[in-house]
Amino acid sequence: MNIISIKKDYLNKIKLLNKYNRFYYDNSNPKITDEEYDKLKKEIIKIEEKYPNLKVKDSPSLKIGFKPSKNFKKIKHKIPMLSLANAFDKEDLKNFQKKILNFLSLRENSEIEYCAEPKIDGISASLIYKKGIFTTGLSRGDGIEGEDITNNLKTIEDIPKKIKSKNFPDEIDIRGEVFITKSDFKQIKEKFANPRNAASGSLRQKNPEETKKIPLKFIAYTFGYMVNGNIKTQSDFLYNLNLWGFKISEYNKKIHGIESLNIFHKKFEEKRYTLDYDIDGLVYKVNKFELQKRLGFVANAPRWAIAHKFSANSSISKIISIEIQVGRTGALTPVAKIEPVNIGGVVVSNATLHNEDEISRKDIRVNDTVKVERAGDVIPHVISVDKTKRSTNSKKYLFPQRCPSCGSRTVKDFNESTKKYDAIRRCINENFKCEKIAIENLKHFVSKEALNIDGFGKKIVEKFWELNLVKLPQDIFSLDYSKIEKLEGWGRLSVSNLKYSIEKSKKISLERFIYALGIRHIGQENAKLLAQHLKSIENFHELSKTDNINILLNIDGIGEAQIKSIETFFSNKTNILIIEKLIKNMKIFNIMPSRKDGILKNKNFMFTGKLKEISRAEAKSLVEQNSGKIISNVNNKLNYLVIGEKPTNKKVKKAQELNIKILTQYEWLRMLKKIS
Numbered sequence: 186m187n188i189i190s191i192k193k194d195y196l197n198k199i200k201l202l203n204k205y206n207r208f209y210y211d212n213s214n215p216k217i218t219d220e221e222y223d224k225l226k227k228e229i230i231k232i233e234e235k236y237p238n239l240k241v242k243d244s245p246s247l248k249i250g251f252k253p254s255k256n257f258k259k260i261k262h263k264i265p266m267l268s269l270a271n272a273f274d275k276e277d278l279k280n281f282q283k284k285i286l287n288f289l290s291l292r293e294n295s296e297i298e299y300c301a302e303p304k305i306d307g308i309s310a311s312l313i314y315k316k317g318i319f320t321t322g323l324s325r326g327d328g329i330e331g332e333d334i335t336n337n338l339k340t341i342e343d344i345p346k347k348i349k350s351k352n353f354p355d356e357i358d359i360r361g362e363v364f365i366t367k368s369d370f371k372q373i374k375e376k377f378a379n380p381r382n383a384a385s386g387s388l389r390q391k392n393p394e395e396t397k398k399i400p401l402k403f404i405a406y407t408f409g410y411m412v413n414g415n416i417k418t419q420s421d422f423l424y425n426l427n428l429w430g431f432k433i434s435e436y437n438k439k440i441h442g443i444e445s446l447n448i449f450h451k452k453f454e455e456k457r458y459t460l461d462y463d464i465d466g467l468v469y470k471v472n473k474f475e476l477q478k479r480l481g482f483v484a485n486a487p488r489w490a491i492a493h494k495f496s497a498n499s500s501i502s503k504i505i506s507i508e509i510q511v512g513r514t515g516a517l518t519p520v521a522k523i524e525p526v527n528i529g530g531v532v533v534s535n536a537t538l539h540n541e542d543e544i545s546r547k548d549i550r551v552n553d554t555v556k557v558e559r560a561g562d563v564i565p566h567v568i569s570v571d572k573t574k575r576s577t578n579s580k581k582y583l584f585p586q587r588c589p590s591c592g593s594r595t596v597k598d599f600n601e602s603t604k605k606y607d608a609i610r611r612c613i614n615e616n617f618k619c620e621k622i623a624i625e626n627l628k629h630f631v632s633k634e635a636l637n638i639d640g641f642g643k644k645i646v647e648k649f650w651e652l653n654l655v656k657l658p659q660d661i662f663s664l665d666y667s668k669i670e671k672l673e674g675w676g677r678l679s680v681s682n683l684k685y686s687i688e689k690s691k692k693i694s695l696e697r698f699i700y701a702l703g704i705r706h707i708g709q710e711n712a713k714l715l716a717q718h719l720k721s722i723e724n725f726h727e728l729s730k731t732d733n734i735n736i737l738l739n740i741d742g743i744g745e746a747q748i749k750s751i752e753t754f755f756s757n758k759t760n761i762l763i764i765e766k767l768i769k770n771m772k773i774f775n776i777m778p779s780r781k782d783g784i785l786k787n788k789n790f791m792f793t794g795k796l797k798e799i800s801r802a803e804a805k806s807l808v809e810q811n812s813g814k815i816i817s818n819v820n821n822k823l824n825y826l827v828i829g830e831k832p833t834n835k836k837v838k839k840a841q842e843l844n845i846k847i848l849t850q851y852e853w854l855r856m857l858k859k860i861s
């Protein structure tokens with residue numbers, strides 16, 4: 186990448202981070218996980234380290250948090266509330282210690298005494314006590330200036346309002362974490378994304394009576410300043426906090442050296458899920474205050490402390506029950522309902538078990554203790570079972586043999602080429618009466634890549650089905666709008682918007698239409714192959730006639746499984762009727778020959794991230810219409826990686842390594858001359 190694109194990339198990243206900051210601090214509604222946030226921030230810092238000239242004056246790397254919300258009076262912290270540097274592995278820890286030893290000019294093998302504490306994932310607060318009376322309570326805000334949330338903090342039982350202990354300092358700024366327990370969160374989980382948001386939202390209420398309704402807890406762990414205190418170590422300070430009436434973590438521990446810290450971390454990672462509050466790592470602090478003082482600070486974090494994070498994408502939980510979902514193609518997918526657990530900032534209470542075979546291979550049972558993983562946009566799934574935690578009366582899980590939606594028989598297909606039975610059990614949908622399959626088919630029909638009917642989401646399909654407004658795809662074109670207008674949540678404007686989107690969706694390309702039918706094994710790629718070969722909807726319709734199906738044998742890329750599936754589809758009269766009705770209602774475009782010498786000739790493209798205003802399918806088709814090619818791997822053949830919102834970082838990184846040109850959606854569209 187040349188310096189201009191590096192600068193562009195750097196500024197884009199800052200813009201993105203600032204945007205996420207606003208969501209987080211102003212709306213108490215994070216759009217990304219902490220892990221993703223940390224990663225983005227790290228990327229910015231890395232660029233700044235490599236290219237110091239690029240660094241902007243107000244880089245978020247220099248800021249600790251973000252501006253406090255405008256609702257509260259702002260008060261400057263006497264001592265700034267800093268953040269902590271993060272360590273993700275042993276290497277990072279070694280580095281941390283190395284810097285300390287260097288700074289203190291100690292021998293390489295000297296052992297430092299640390300105080301290890303759980304890092305509670307809540308909201309930090311600073312409490313000022315004067316002569317034993319709690320006078321002012323501040324949020325962290327941007328670290329320099331906090332919000333005066335004294336009245337809200339006063340509603341928290343764990344915060345002592347008056348302290349009489351003899352050795353309590355004349356004046357002290359006690360700092361700690363406000364949080365909500367997992368069990369309390371269960372009662373209010375509809376209102377907030379995770380316990381941390383609940384705590385933050387509740388602390389930022391204007392009305393303390395509202396704060397009071399949410400059972401907030403407080404654990405103390407440090408101080409900003411203290412007048413006339415005579416304490417020498419962090420562990421002693423914690424001990425005193427407890428004597429003064431503050432709650433402290435019962436897991437705080439004095440530990441010597443990196444090796445032991447690492448062992449403690451490993452053990453704690455397992456224990457983490459048994460605690461009734463979320464923790465996202467451990468904090469290690471050099472225990473002696475005298476050393477802390479000498480070590481001081483770098484930028485916005487102390488040199489004497491570090492947060493050793495837990496892996497952000499997996500956690501341990503327990504299976505409460507196993508439910509069977511029926512998908513569009515009749516696949517029965519087992520889903521584990523689990524004890525809610527916070528994985529990387531998202532509360533997870535469902536985890537897929539994939540299929541019947543997976544359950545028997547891993548011998549997954551109800552009540553089992555399991556490890557659950559959640560990575561990116563992938564559905565959380567169970568990785569392993571801890572059989573040592575299984576009770577003696579636990580029973581093997583019996584997979585249902587009948588469809589839970591319609592009671593039909595279920596089968597596992599036999600794959601002729603592998604000579605094996607499929608891992609997936611399917612509902613055979615006798616007489617095409619399976620409700621779940623029908624609803625899923627409708628959702629697919631209106632989805633973005635198919636008819637792309639704006640405002641016709643999954644919930645609406647379910648609602649309309651329930652009200653008998655839509656049972657078959659063609660019903661969408663004869664909706665009773667007067668009935669819809671009277672439904673709760675609907676009005677004139679939303680109905681007219683829906684009407685408009687439905688009208689718009691009537692004009693459709695043949696490939697999208699074929700894809701929209703949801704024939705098993707006919708995804709976007711195969712639908713395109715079929716459309717290119719058949720050219721018109723009439724030819725597609727003709728496939729319903731016996732023998733015609735054989736013409737598909739000539740299509741490169743369409744195999745036996747696809748042909749068999751199309752045959753089954755057309756052997757059903759309801760399907761033929763659906764197609765005939767749809768043809769009458771819609772305008773299905775025939776295939777235009779694509780250009781061979783368009784402006785993107787000999788150029789390979791790949792997309793990552795969400796594009797604005799157009800679907801991925803349309804973007805791909807635009808490339809192809811202009812003679813470009815879409816490839817699915819970042820390798821030397823790739824000429825351009827087009828990035829939308831939240832791109833997959835791995836792809837971007839790999840492209841950068843290979844010097845592949847990275848385009849934003851707008852740069853790409855400009856290339857196509859779609860925008861000026």
Ligand code: IVH
Nearest residue numbers: 267268269302303304305309406407468487
């Ligand atoms: S000490 C200068 N100790 O982690 C160090 N922080 O990224 C000040 N936190 O803002 C923090 N548990 O919200 C410290 N035992 C603990 C902590 C802890 C949670 C949070 C706190 C802080 C953030 C730092």
